[in-house]
Structures are given as C-alpha cells and as structure tokens.
Amino acid sequence: MDDYKFLFKVVLVGNAGVGKTCLVRRFTQGLFPPGQGATIGVDFMIKTVEVGNEKVKLQIWDTAGQERFRSITQSYYRSAHALILVYDISSQPTFDCLPDWLREIEEYASSKVLRILVGNKIDREDREIPENVGEEFAERHNMYYLETSAKESDNVEKLFMQIAEDLMKQARTRDLPRYDSNNQTIDGRTSTINDSSCCSRLQ
Amino acid sequence: MDFEFPKEFDVIIVGTGVIESILSAAASRVGKRVLHIDENEYYGGQWASFNLEAIMKLKNSQKERIANKSDSNFLSFGNDLFNIKNIDYKFHVLPKKNKVCSEEKDKEVVDNNLQEVSQDDNEETWDEELLIKTSRKFNIDLCPKLQYARGNFVELLISSNIARYSEYRSVTRILTWLNNHLEPLPCSRSDVFANTRVSVVEKRMLMKLLTSLNDEEKETQNYESKTFKEFLTDKKLTSNLVHYVLYGISTSSDHTQCKEGIQKAKRFLNSLGRFGKTPFLFSMYGSGEIPQAFCRLSAVFGGIFALGQPIEGFALNDEKFKSLTVRSQTIKAEHLVMGIENLPKQFIKSKKHDYISRCILITNKSVLDCEKEQLTLIFYPPENNKSFTTIIELGYLTGTCPNNVYLVHLIAKQDTSPQEDFKHIIDKLFINSYHEMAENNHDKPHILWSYYCSINDSNDVELTEDLPKNIFVCPGPDLDLDYDFSVTKAKKIFNAMYPDLEFLPRAPDPEEIIIGDDEITEEAKEITEEAKEITEEAKEITEEAKEITEEAKEITKEMTEEAKEITEEAEETTENEINDVKNEKQETISEERQHTVE
Ligand SMILES: Cc1cc2nc3c(=O)[nH]c(=O)nc-3n(C[C@H](O)[C@H](O)[C@H](O)COP(=O)(O)OP(=O)(O)OC[C@H]3O[C@@H](n4cnc5c(N)ncnc54)[C@H](O)[C@@H]3O)c2cc1C
Ligand SMILES: Nc1nc2c(ncn2[C@@H]2O[C@H](COP(=O)(O)OP(=O)(O)O)[C@@H](O)[C@H]2O)c(=O)[nH]1
Numbered sequence A: 001m002d003d004y005k006f007l008f009k010v011v012l013v014g015n016a017g018v019g020k021t022c023l024v025r026r027f028t029q030g031l032f033p034p035g036q037g038a039t040i041g042v043d044f045m046i047k048t049v050e051v052g053n054e055k056v057k058l059q060i061w062d063t064a065g066q067e068r069f070r071s072i073t074q075s076y077y078r079s080a081h082a083l084i085l086v087y088d089i090s091s092q093p094t095f096d097c098l099p100d101w102l103r104e105i106e107e108y109a110s111s112k113v114l115r116i117l118v119g120n121k122i123d124r125e126d127r128e129i130p131e132n133v134g135e136e137f138a139e140r141h142n143m144y145y146l147e148t149s150a151k152e153s154d155n156v157e158k159l160f161m162q163i164a165e166d167l168m169k170q171a172r173t174r175d176l177p178r179y180d181s182n183n184q185t186i187d188g189r190t191s192t193i194n195d196s197s198c199c200s201r202l203q
Numbered sequence B: 001m002d003f004e005f006p007k008e009f010d011v012i013i014v015g016t017g018v019i020e021s022i023l024s025a026a027a028s029r030v031g032k033r034v035l036h037i038d039e040n041e042y043y044g045g046q047w048a049s050f051n052l053e054a055i056m057k058l059k060n061s062q063k064e065r066i067a068n069k070s071d072s073n074f075l076s077f078g079n080d081l082f083n084i085k086n087i088d089y090k091f092h093v094l095p096k097k098n099k100v101c102s103e104e105k106d107k108e109v110v111d112n113n114l115q116e117v118s119q120d121d122n123e124e125t126w127d128e129e130l131l132i133k134t135s136r137k138f139n140i141d142l143c144p145k146l147q148y149a150r151g152n153f154v155e156l157l158i159s160s161n162i163a164r165y166s167e168y169r170s171v172t173r174i175l176t177w178l179n180n181h182l183e184p185l186p187c188s189r190s191d192v193f194a195n196t197r198v199s200v201v202e203k204r205m206l207m208k209l210l211t212s213l214n215d216e217e218k219e220t221q222n223y224e225s226k227t228f229k230e231f232l233t234d235k236k237l238t239s240n241l242v243h244y245v246l247y248g249i250s251t252s253s254d255h256t257q258c259k260e261g262i263q264k265a266k267r268f269l270n271s272l273g274r275f276g277k278t279p280f281l282f283s284m285y286g287s288g289e290i291p292q293a294f295c296r297l298s299a300v301f302g303g304i305f306a307l308g309q310p311i312e313g314f315a316l317n318d319e320k321f322k323s324l325t326v327r328s329q330t331i332k333a334e335h336l337v338m339g340i341e342n343l344p345k346q347f348i349k350s351k352k353h354d355y356i357s358r359c360i361l362i363t364n365k366s367v368l369d370c371e372k373e374q375l376t377l378i379f380y381p382p383e384n385n386k387s388f389t390t391i392i393e394l395g396y397l398t399g400t401c402p403n404n405v406y407l408v409h410l411i412a413k414q415d416t417s418p419q420e421d422f423k424h425i426i427d428k429l430f431i432n433s434y435h436e437m438a439e440n441n442h443d444k445p446h447i448l449w450s451y452y453c454s455i456n457d458s459n460d461v462e463l464t465e466d467l468p469k470n471i472f473v474c475p476g477p478d479l480d481l482d483y484d485f486s487v488t489k490a491k492k493i494f495n496a497m498y499p500d501l502e503f504l505p506r507a508p509d510p511e512e513i514i515i516g517d518d519e520i521t522e523e524a525k526e527i528t529e530e531a532k533e534i535t536e537e538a539k540e541i542t543e544e545a546k547e548i549t550e551e552a553k554e555i556t557k558e559m560t561e562e563a564k565e566i567t568e569e570a571e572e573t574t575e576n577e578i579n580d581v582k583n584e585k586q587e588t589i590s591e592e593r594q595h596t597v598e
C-alpha cells in the first residue's frame, strides 16, 4: 500500500462556496455533490496517481471551512508543494478577492510553491468572468490557469495530474522546496532516538 | 465578509490562546457546536508568534471597552489588566548600509547576498533595512515554550492525533551558567561520563543520586516541609552538582519544595532518550503554531472560526450567560469560554499582578559557537537577587529566523523591569553597543535588535464568586517551560462542561475515513469495530501468552536456581562429608597412633 515514491502536499484556497471541497471530492472519490455530513472530521484526502511509471501520492488539504471568516491557520500553508487558488466563474466577488488571497499566500507559503489559478463551475450558464480575464490574471501573477467543473468532472483529473507531473519534474531537477530533507517521522509508540539535529514529526 | 453566524451554539469561545484552543478542539471533537472568535486578526493572543515588523507594531494596548448599553445584564468584553506592558525595541545596527541596495532586488538575491556576506565573515552587514526585508522569515514568540518529550502535552498531541499539524525539533544542547562560564549540563548517563569538568567522584555521586530519585517515597521521608536544595545539600553533593541538579535537571529554584523538585527532576529524566539528546522539543515556526494546530482540529470537526471580530459583549439572564453580541448579531450558547483578557473587570477579585519579564534578541551568532546549528536551552541561575532566567536560542533550522542570525529569548519572573532583570545576563553573554563592537570583541554575539516587554502572569488571579456558572475563564501564559499546566487546566474546564465525555479522543487518519453511502459507511464502521475487537482480543491473547512465557521463564529460572542451590548444597554436603570422613579417618589414625604409642 505504501509503495509510493513521492508525497506532495497540495492545498486549496479561495472564497467559500467556489467549489474547493467539490473539486477534491470529485478527484479523490468521483463524487458530486459530496454528502454533507461526510465533511466532518476529514482533514485531507489522499490519492495515489501514476506519473511515468512512478507512484505519486497526493495529499490534498481542504480549508476546513476556515476561509469563511478569513481565519485559515498559517500552518495550513506550511510545507505545501502546490497551491490551488479557486474562484467561481459565475461570481465576480470571488474573483475580486483573488488579490487578498495572493497577499495571504505571499505571507505564509514558500515562494517556491507551485501556484495554479482555477476558475470553477464552467458548467454554469451565467458566467461573469470571461476566460481570458482569468488567464491574464494568472499570467500576471505567475500562475498556471485552468477552468474546471467539479459538477461535470471537466478538467478535474487534468488539474491534479498536471500538478503531479509538474511537481515530479521539479523534484527531478531538485527545484522543489525540500521540506523532508532532514525531517523524521517519529512514531509515538516506539520511541526512537534520532539524530538530534533532526526535525521530528510526532505521530 | 457577508456571512452570518448561525444563531445558536453549544459553546462560544472568545480568544485563541493555548487553553482556549485546546478546549475548542476538545468540544468540537465530541460533536459540540463551537463558535470560536478572536478580536485579533491573528491566532494565539499572547501565545502568538509574529514576524519582525508585526511584533514591532504591537502596542501597550489599552483595550477596556465601556459598556454603552445601560442594561446591567449586558456586559462588555475585556479589561485593561492583562495588557502587554513596557514594550521597548531598538535596532543595534545602522539604519542603512552605505552599500547600494537596489529597490527591485528580490528576495532570492537578498538571500544570496547573505550567503556571500557570511562567507566573508563580515559581521556588520546586517542593517535595519535588511532585517526588515527578511521580516517574514521571523516567527517571534511572545511566549516561547518547550515540550517535555514525555510530558502530558506531547502525550496529548500523540493520543489525539493533533501532532500531524506541526513539526518539531529537539533541543540539541542544554547549557548552564556556572563559575562564570557557559557549561553543558550533564543530563544523561553518557553526558555525565563525557563531561570533563566533573570529577570521577562527582560522577559517582551524581549517578547514585539520579538513580535514587526513583525511590522517591523513601528518599523524601524527612523532607516534608524542606526545600529541594536542602535535600541536595544534605546528600553531601559538591556545589557544582547541586547546581546541575537544582537549576538544571529539576529546573527548580532555591525555594522549590523537595517533593516538587524531585518530581520535576524525574520528569526531566523520564523524557530523555525519546526524540533526541535532551528531554525537550520545540515546535517549528514558533510556539504560535500550537494554538493553531488545535484550532485546525476544531475546524475539521465542524468548529466555526472567525478572527478580527469586533466583539461587543454578552447578555446574562438569571445570573447565567445567555447570548453574545458580535457584529450586531445575537448568538446563544450553553457555555461561554474566554481568555482572561476578555473578562469584564468586575469579575476579577485580586488586584495584585505578577509579570513575566521578556527580552528577545536577534544576534549574529550563537552564544557558544558550534559547527552544526544548535537549538540551545540555557538555565541561568539566580544571581545577586536576580531571578532564575530561562534562555532559548533558536537558529534558522527552527523556521523562526533567517539564515545566519539567531533569535534569543530570555524569560524570567519579573522583579523590577525587563531591562533591569536581564541586564547582568546581557552584559555577560552579548555585545550590545557600537562602542563595544569597536573593541574587537569577537567572541560574543552582537545584538542586532532587541525587544523588551512584560507579560502578565494571570495564573494566580482570583475571580469573584458571582461569575456565572456557565462562564469559564482561561488564564494567559505562565512561567513554566512547557504546556503541561495548560493541558491540565483545559481538561478541568472540559470536565466541568462535559463530565461524561472523553477529552480529545484520537482523531482518525484520513485513510481510516470511509466516505460514501451512509449505510455502507455504517456497515464499514461495524466491520471496523469488529476487526478492532478481534485485534484487541488477539492482543490480549498475545499478552497472556507473553505472561505465560514470562511465568514459565520465571519458573524455569526459579527451578534452575533451586537446582543450583541443591547442587551447591549437595556439593557442600559432599565436601562436608568428605571432610567428616577425613576427620574421622584422622581421628581413627590418631587414635591408632595413640594405641601404638601405648
Ligand atoms: C514551510 C517550509 C518548511 C521548510 N522546511 C524545511 C526543512 O525542514 N528543511 C530544510 O532544509 N528546508 C526547509 N524549508 C526550506 C525550503 O527547502 C526552501 O529552502 C525554501 O522554501 C526557499 O524558499 P524561499 O527562500 O523563497 O522561502 P520564503 O518563501 O521566503 O519563505 C516562506 C516561509 O517559509 C519559511 N522558511 C523558509 N525557509 C525555511 C527553512 N529552511 N526552515 C524553516 N522555515 C523556512 C520562512 O520563514 C517563511 O515564513 C522549508 C521551507 C518552507 C516554506
Ligand atoms: N454548477 C456547479 N456547482 C458547483 C461546482 N462545484 C461546486 N459547486 C457547488 O457550489 C457549492 C459550494 O461548493 P463547495 O465545494 O462546498 O465549495 P467550498 O466552500 O469552496 O468548499 C455547492 O453547492 C456545490 O454543489 C461546479 O463545478 N459546478
């Protein structure tokens, strides 16, 4: 089960209601819409994908609703390898908030994190933000751009697969933020002594 | 944000300090509906970490609000008793470098510069502008804490599965100020033996003492009302050893009671060898991560969070908390929990206040240079009426400062003022003026920036009796090195609110959560339960088997012993008999001789 070679942390941000949770669930479970109660107690979802014969494990973190009142914990951003900033193409306010989100990302995430701008809900008829406007915004801020529909499953697989491929490429060229270089996993039950200079994870 | 809060909760929590955050997680975890708000834009209140610019923006704030409603049943949040005081900061480096600093230079370039500069061994390159530019790389704790590897707090992190939200580094060395030097504190068996400053006789004494502490009951019989220092002195330890054990291993003062001192020493010793060479862990990116980790768990289990809220006040009814007013919304809840800084003044009984003196320094190198970056804890014992001081020195690897500088925290019970309380230490360990720098003083670290403040220690504050029974108050930071007291306090409040519910049971791992059709989920749950039971049973059987094996071993051992004894006895007997025979023979011979003589 644990025969993956790479593990990447991917986090989603953006206004409440833009479809972050739906994107994660669509990709990891193929569900839409996700059952309501099911959100409780879910911290991040995991899906293993294959990139060129290599198994890559994506650990996808959702906001736990803390974006509603602008209270995402800083640690949510820490150690992230990729960051998906989502807005709703049928809602101008969710697009107008992007600069605020960028400021928060600048503050707490590593400058090397892979950033993707996603315009979600393209299945909707009442589009308010034309595709080229989103694309230009992304270009101006050095981000990839993709439009998706969690509902119709448009581009969802592509979004995460592209992230996995990109991160793999970076990992090969060693251009990735290296969070785990000297971190160690410590199992609380077996109590091992490690090189004292190491960073420890308690589990 | 144009979202409305729901109108009713089980518990409303105001303030995101450590104890409030632990309670938030605990309540959400058992299914309670939690609203958690803070008037600050950041998590943690006085337990928070700040970047360099942000900590300089903190104010000696006066935040008492006047109730603007004449209703005696409506109370305003907050009091002015627990504000941070005596804030005083200063750059000890030139405001601007003469070197040209192009404006559009981006961060990477700055980083590269730093690297180059350090290779040139040029210490004067840090200036105000550069420090401000790297502001974001600092995570400066108002209240830095360490964690005992086997303390209640770490056990809680592990048992509740909250450990996954943060990373830790172990403290790599402990130093103490002794005989006018910084010396490594020998704390483990190998340390004791590796320490060249401890004589062989002292080594033996120390090992004997450390071993004997396990037999606490017997050892403390006659020390009911005596101090740990008296106990150690009576053990005829040398003054160096008393120093190590008293100020180091037991993190005690001259007045610590014997029993407490022993317990503290034991906690220290028990925590050795779990995660590193010392008993302590530090949470990466600063202690401010800790309240956030608990808040994240609370949110994952449905807690609703809102920072930067203009909290107004709350209404009482029948001497009980009834509802909270925030952004002109009225929200009901069964319980109200708040940090003591949010409590209306009328409920605070004692007016006497204890303060914690704090000093934070950015320096250009470690107090004791070493090849590898160290995370250092220093115990600075009481000296000339100055309080015991704890010093924590953090480097780049802890995620609290940029490369090539160190962040130094000094913590002590306030005596007069932070400046005066620490002056003797600053003078001994650091260089803090251009003047001194000019004197070729290259050994000691230079102070690049300093920050002083006083933080209220509200842990002994008494509250009035008329505090409504469904309002719970969490004290602010304490002087302890660790969070164990906070865990105890949070548990106590939780048990008062929910006496029958479990405190922070383990949160499932993502792999364990099965999402889908509710029926399937139920079924899966049952199967999991069953599987668990079977595993439990299997475990029990294994345990039993083990016990039996142990017993069998014991019996074998006993039998072997017995057999040995019997053999030995037999041997002895044989020997005796042989001797007897010999004796007899001799006797016979002598008799015979006698006979012959006759
Ligand atoms: C969350 C995070 C964790 C990291 N953990 C490690 C680690 O365990 N081991 C390791 O060798 N490298 C670690 N790094 C450093 C990483 O490999 C890169 O060197 C770093 O991201 C370089 O980007 P930057 O200088 O543009 O950082 P920035 O984008 O300027 O920094 C982003 C944030 O990360 C913090 N940060 C940056 N570098 C580090 C660091 N080395 N350690 C702690 N905090 C840091 C900063 O204080 C800032 O808050 C970490 C970086 C980040 C962002
Ligand atoms: N039409 C449409 N609705 C969507 C899509 N994705 C999400 N939604 C809806 O948008 C609402 C918010 O989705 P959610 O995933 O909870 O948003 P979050 O707050 O960002 O996590 C829900 O009612 C979803 O059904 C989509 O691609 N198309």
Ligand SMILES: [Mg+2]
Pocket (backbone or CB within 6 Å): A020, A021, A022, A062, A063, A064, A065
């Ligand atoms: Mg969501």
